[in-house]
Amino acid sequence: MRNLLVTFFTLMSVVTFAQSKGTISGKIQDKDMGLEPLPFVSIYDSKDNTVGTTSDFDGNYIIKLSPGVHTLVFEFVGYETVKKQVTVKANATQNITIVMSSVADALDAVVLTAVINKESEEALVEVQKEAVEIVTAIGAEELSNKGVSDAEGAVVKTAGVTKQQGVKNVFVRxxxxxxxxxxxxGLPLPSDDPEYKNISLDYFSTDVIQNVGINKAFTSNxxxxxxxxxxxxxxxxxxxxxxxxVGFSVGGNSQTITKSDFLTIDGTNTIGIQENSFKITDLGVYNFKNNIDPNSQNFQLNKSISVAGGKKYKLDNGDKFSFFAVASLSSDYRYQEGVIRNSTTDGRVNQDQEVDKYNRNASQLLMASLKYDFNSxxxxxxxxxxxxxxxxxxxxAYGKNAPEDPADLEFLRRQQVNxxxxxxxxxxxxxxxxxxxDLKLGLAYNYVSGNEPDRRSNRYLIRGGQTSPNPSSAGYHSRFYTNLKENDIAFTSNIDFKFLDKEKDGLKSKLDLGFDARYTVRNFEAVDFQHNVxxxxxxxxxxxxxxxxxxxxxxxSFGFQTGRGRLDPFKPFTYDGKRFVFGQFAKYLIKISENFTINPGLRGELVDLSVEYNTNIANSDNTGVPTISKYYVLPSLIxxxxxxEDLIFRAVASKTYTLPQFKEIAPFKYQDISFASQGNPDLLPSDNYNVDLKGEYYFGDAEFVSLTGFYKMIKNPISRVDLIGAAGTLSYTNLGDEAILFGxxxxxxxxxxxxxxxxxxxNKLSFGLNASYxxxxxxxxxxxxSNFTNSTTELEGATPVxxxxxxxxxxxxxxxxxxxAVVFNYFSDRVYSIGTQGYNNIVEKSxxxxxxxxxxxxxxxxxxxxVKNILNPPVQLVRxxxxxxxNPNDVVVSDFKRGLDASISIGYSF
Known part of the structure; x- marks a missing residue:
């Protein structure tokens, strides 16, 4: 349970004492939780309760006392009070471990145990207050109150974090x-999608979340x-x-639940299992397993079921073993109707189509945690x-799309499974x-597969009342297979040394040393079967x-080919990426005085990244190996x-970097359901310089007000842009020498x-607000x-308000x-993509x-x-x-509504 707080630091609560006093230190443990550390325990002298301290989040405490016999009192809500008599000797240090038990009659009513603390709002606010770094966390309790169903929803409830439509992951500042x-x-996760660096946060349902931490200020570990x-x-x-x-949930979307003839893709069963391989080995044999034509159904009900449970065992030798597991199944549907448009550089609309979108998601999750406590x-x-x-x-999509004849119309159907x-x-x-x-070690092995089995795309020409498969390009009618496999190994270690510096009158300091490593191998391949009408x-x-x-x-009537052409037609397009990162770090926490703490850190990181690719773009066979190899020195100061006690100021300065991702530097053209993109092997990494200043005032349990100012300068910033000479295709580039952000x-x-x-x-009524500029x-x-249209721009995804x-x-x-709870949110207009070759920026509307x-x-x-999305505002992209x-006016290039979502859940705890 301590992984989230690897980066949190010991609360220094010791005032300056004379050298004649003695020291009592140690750890407080929770007997009912397998000797887990018990934080926030009050410790004081029974004869003088002004002499006291509080255990930190690792359960550690330290108190200075005058020589003689003292009775120390250890108190925590819902736990039996412990009194311990100690004999203190001048200039001597004693270590005493205290084990506390829950009050049996009150155990069920107590929520602030050491474990549940990390889910409760009050405890996480206390962590935020006591930590040296700038940390933010949202726990399971607050997620439940706000109706949040996954990690993505949790993150976007925090200050300065938002989600961009059409983009999987979140934007932070x-x-x-x-x-x-x-x-x-605390250990890194890979992505499941070649378009992204990070895995989709919505995969992590609240069934498996204790809390979600957001660290916006870099620390060296x-x-x-x-x-x-x-x-x-x-x-x-x-x-x-x-x-x-156990829990069960049912619900529906206002636009979806009663939609008749809701389209689903042939070849996928009700829980989302589909064969990922293709069987075509002869271009003279049309042997696809799945139909092109979609299936249809009526009455789309969203539903989920989950089971969670665990048990703790005490062994004969005093050791303890516990396990906890969660299993869940879910499926949901969404229907949307709207429009898509495109325009020429002079503002004239050359695509204007009505669009119907049918989405179905099915997921299964299994989580298990096994813990063994030994030697206390x-x-x-x-x-x-x-x-x-x-x-x-x-x-x-149905309507006009750059027709040869003004009377021509087009019908486009795309079917995609991920x-x-x-x-x-x-x-x-x-x-x-x-x-x-203390020593902390972590080892992880992660495996990811991300497949698109049999994506089907067909464009039809409607001319003179006749509908025909459009013969203009073989790529207009395709069946596309992709397969991604990634193996990811990570290791981390941290050893800390706590000690007193007698030359500084007994003031405490702590040194953390460690190293970590990560090795990632990604293999991606794609085969495209085209129909030449x-x-x-x-x-x-x-x-x-x-x-x-x-x-x-x-x-x-039609020919059959692959994107490779006649030469070795079944050889897939590929890129194979390898990344090795080896880091070493040191952090030294120094308490200058009772009120002032500094924490300098230094991280060295060796990075080696290479992508070997063999693709076909614009009918030219490309083979290459772009490589980035560099040693970074990354200082930080907190x-x-x-x-x-309640008014706190923090300052953080650091340097970090940003690597291009495998997909961003592999020149492979990736066709999504609504866009195309391809990599740029000439991308350079970015260097990031970060400064944060924060003031906080705490005035009650989970009650506080804070104001943070931040500044970032990014050298060689990376962004997606329209690709020159390839309409509707995005690529990636370094925008310029530097970008600045502050707010x-x-x-x-x-x-x-x-x-x-x-x-x-x-009984309470609580109000929460976070806002950012x-x-x-x-x-x-x-x-x-890149031939940018403008000389300056806001950053892609940057939300002003x-x-x-x-x-x-x-x-x-x-x-x-x-x-x-009533939950309200707002974001202002922001850049969706940066305009090039005469096109202006596309903006996502507020x-x-x-x-x-x-x-x-x-x-x-x-x-x-x-009940979510009650206002059901339009979701618009505007060029x-x-x-x-x-035509100097703005052009709405995408416009749809998501509909209102409602659900009811029933749960039972045994």
Whole structure:
């Protein structure tokens, strides 16, 4: 359970004492939780309660006392008070370990145990307060109150974090996927998708989340390829001696649930299992297993079921073993209708089509955690996580699309399945070396497969009342297979040394030393089967299999080829990436005075990245090996000043870097359902310089106000852009010499009222608000091959104004507990892609969101109602107009609504 807090530091709570006093130090452990550290325990002298301290989040404490006999009192809510008599000798140090037990009669009512603390809002705010770094975390308790269903939803509830439509992952302070990193229990996770660096956060349902931490300020013990934030998902653990619960949820989308003839892709079963390989070995034999034509169904009900449980065992030798496991199944549907448009550089619309989109997602998840505690102070933990996620999308577009004849219309149907699997294996060890030294080790092996089995794309020409497969290009009718496999190994180690510097009057300091490594191998291949239609033939677009079949291949109505052409046609397009990172780090925490702490750090990181590719772009066979090999020196400095116990100021400065991803430097053209992209082997890595200043004031349990200012300078910033000479295709480039970002984040949490009701239940109304302002600017390299339209621009995905707020009511009702929350969010217009070759930027328009969540718990039963996207605002992408164009007005290039989502969940805990 300590992985999330590998980067947190010991709370220094010792005032300056005379050299004649003695020292009592040690660790406080929770007997009922397998001797887990117990944080926030009050320790004081029974004769003088002004002499005291508090255990830190690792359960460590230290107190100075005058020589003589003292009785120390150890107190924590819901635990039996422990009194320990000690004899203190001048200038001597004693180590005493205290084991505390929960009060038996109150155990079920206590929520702030050492384990549950890491899920509760109050405890995580306390962690934020006591840490030296700038840290933010959102726990399972707050996620439940706000109706959040996955890690992505958790992250976007925090200040300065948002999600861009059409993009899988989040933006932190305007920096997207390539600038962020994702870890699971402190160890890195790979991506399942060749388009992205990070795995999709929505794969991680709240069933497996204890809390999600967002570290926006770099510290030297995390990998240096991060410019925005490191997002760490801490897995759920057993919160008692045993646990068993089941849950079931049903719901629907207002636009989807009663949609008749909802289209689904042939070849995928109800839980998303589909064969990923192709059987074609002879271009004269049309032998596809799946039909081109989609299937249809009625009444699309979203549903999920989950089971979670675990148990703890005490062995005869005093050691303890525990396990916890979660299994879940889910499926959901979404139908959307809208428009897509495109325009020429002079602003004239040359594509104007109505679009129907049918999306279906099915996933299965299995998580298990095994823990063995031995020798009182050591433990080993094994985590495994298996996620299978299958998503399918059918997109039908009808209307004008750059016609040869003004009367021509087009019908385009694209059917895409993404079948992804992630297997995570982690072995974590926490070892006691001495009273002043601990060792943490972590080893992970991750395997990812990401496949697109049999993506089908067909374009039909509608001319003079006749519908025909469009014969203009063989690529207009294709069946596409991709296969990605990635093996990822990571190791991390950290040893700390706690000691007193007698020359500084006993002030405590801590040195952390460690090294880590990561080795990743990715293999990607793709085969594209194209149909070269030989003329105009009248067809039924809903019965394409009547045309694309063996008979019409034999009679010459269409030809059959692959993207490779006639030379070795079944050889796939490939790129094979390898990345090796070896890091060494040191952090030295020094308490200059009772109120002032500094924490300098230094990280060295050797990076070796290469991509070997063999692809076909624009009919030219390319083979090459772009390589990046560099040693980075990454300094950091963290300072914390406590003006009072509740008024705290922090400052952080650091340097990091950003590598191009495998896909971004491999010149392989990747065709998605709504866009195409290809890599650029000439990409350079970015260097990032980061500064954060934060002030915080705490005025109650989980009540605080904070203001953070930040500044970033990015050398050689990377962004996606329109590719010259390839309409509708995106690529990646270094925008210019540097980009700057600066802004402010404001956060406020307050109980508007609170009173104790029956059985001392706290009835309360809470308000939360976080808001951010961001300014970004890039001076574009107008002499580059990208041919930028403008000389300056905001960064892609940078959101100038972002607001999240919620109002939450907790109250007793009919012997149970009801929690209701209204959640509001807003983001302003932001750049979606940067314009080149005469096109202006595409902007994602602002969106206002409103959700309502209410849950009721009575005994072992729980019921939850969620209503999301109540306002159902339009989701729009707009290409900005350009002065001097024939049509200088903005052009809406995409416009649709997501619909209102409602669900009801029922749970039972045994």
């Amino acid at each position: 305007g920096l997207g996927d390539r600038y962020n990193s994702t870890t699971y229990n 995390i990998f240096g390829d991060v410019g925005g934030a490191n997002i760490d998902i801490s897995s759920k653990i057993l919160s008692g001696n045993k646990d068993l619960s 102070s050591n433990n080993l933990k094994y985590n495994t996580l298996l996620i299978h996620a299958n998503s399918q999308a059918v997109s039908d 079948d992804n699997m992630l297997l995570v294996n982690q072995l974590l060890g926490d070892f006691y070396i001495s009273d002043k030294s 030989q003329g105009l033939y009248s067809v039924d677009i809903n019965n394409a299999d009547d045309f694309f079949n063996q008979q019409n291949l034999d009679n010459g 300072t914390k000043f406590s003006a009072t 402010a984040e404001f956060e406020f949490k307050k109980k508007l009222y609170s009173f104790l009701g029956k059985d001392d239940f706290e 961001l300014y970004s600017e890039v001076n574009l390299d107008t002499n580059s091959n 972002l607001v999240n707020t919620d109002l939450t009511l907790n109250s007793s009702l009919f012997g149970g507990e009801i929690t209701s 969106i206002t969101g409103l959700d309502f969540v209410s849950s009721y718990k009575l005994g072992n039963y729980s019921v939850k109602l969620k 900005l107009g350009r002065d001097g164009a024939i």
